[in-house]
Amino acid sequence: MGPRFDVVVQPNGYAWWYIDASSDDGAHGLTIIAFIGSVFSPYYKLSGRARPDNHCAINVSLSGPRAKAWAMTERGSHRVARDADSFAVGPSNMHWDGDTLVIAIDEISAPLPYRVRGTVRVSPxxxxxxxxxxxxxxxxxxxxxxxxxxxxxxxxHPGIRWSGDGYFDSNFGDEPLEDGFDDWHWSRAHLSNDVAVLYEGRRRGGAPFDLALKFDRQGRWHDVVQPAPAALPRSGWLVKRATRADSGHDPRVIKTWIDAPFYARTALATRLFGEDVTAVHESLSLGRFRSPIVQSMLPYRMPRAFW
Structure with a gap:
């Protein structure tokens, strides 16, 4: 069983597939997100969100010495093809071969145009x-x-080659993300035997939610007690960040991979469930995202191609 790219996405809805990875030496980071009904798209919102398949994108973000890159170009349904095992958006595509997700990237960055091209292989x-x-x-x-x-x-482009450990998930929704939530904080950490995933935030209207899980090496999961709350400094755009860590331990920001007006993705040095680990962490402020000022900024980083 693979990621199943042929899911039905209803009007107002969305689907995305998310990959993150860090190089073995810790110097480089990567995130790739493939969207149907791109949740942060100003074009999808202005369209009334009637046709999710007409608002698709493959977002690529690379960080590291001499290897920074960002691309997220939205394309319409005439440039999208998908079935159970593959998803193509314009010149980029991802394909599940039964064992490995192979991602062929061929994008142009924005607002400064430069080539972002290469291949990523994700082997679960x-x-x-x-x-x-x-x-x-x-x-x-x-x-x-x-x-x-x-x-x-x-x-x-940029010329870089590395290997490392990573993570792969997907999200699906039947309504806009900002209709369901005000904010959330998410993190994942590879422990020696398990993977810890922590979710928490506020639903629209202020009701809190949280989810704390461990996955073993066979994919089995069980609930765990959330570790103690831990403060983090705000991002450069002053997005509030919060996380969890073993009591008495203060997590440290190693590097902020993505710093946007409503979103931050960060590498943390922390301690969870008795182990010192590096965690990938994200904070999302949907209150910020709803702001007309933020909405007016989005097209500069998320252009839409009409070819």
């Missing part, structure tokens, strides 16, 4: 078969496809 250690509801009505769902994976990165 295990495949998760359980999806989790993030709200009582089940309008927003999260599926950890491969909580632990091996990732190989070979980029022609």
């Amino acid at each position: 250690e295990m495949i998760g078969t359980t999806a989790f509801q993030l709200d009582p009505a089940g309008r927003h769902r999260w599926h950890p496809v491969a909580p632990r994976a091996r990732v190989e990165v070979e980029m022609a």
Whole structure:
């Protein structure tokens, strides 16, 4: 069983597949997100969100010495093709061959145009078969496809090649993300034997939610008690960040991979469940995202191609 790119996405809805990875030496980071009904797209919002397949993108973000890159170009349905095992958006595509997700990237960055081109291979250690509801009505769902994976990165532009451990999940929804939540904080950490995933935040209206899980090397999961709250400094855009850590331990920001007006993705040095680990962490402020000022900024980083 693989990621299943042929899911039905209803009007107002969304689907995305998310991969993150860090190089073995800790110097480089990668995130790739493939969207149907791109949740942060100003074009999808202005369209009335009637046709999710007409608003698709493959977002690529690379960080590291002499290897920074960002691309997220939205394309319409005439440039999209997908079935159970593959998803193509314009010149970029991802394909599940039964064992490995192969991602062919061919994008142009924005607002400064430069080529982002290469191949990423994601080889899961295990495949998760359980999806989790993030709200009582089940309008927003999260599926950890491969909580632990091996990732190989070979980029022609920028010229970089590395391998490291990674993570692969997917999210699905039947309404806009900002209709369901005000904010959230998410993190994942590879422990010596398990993978810890921590979710928490506020639903729209202020009701809190949280989810804390461990996945073993066979993909089996169980609930765990959330570690103690831990403060983090705000991002450069002053997005509030919060996380969890073993009592008495103060997490440290190693590097902020993505710093946007409503979103931050960060590498943390922390301690969880008795182990010193590096965690990938994200904070999302949907209150910020709703701001007309932020909405007016989005097209500069998320252009839409009409060819």
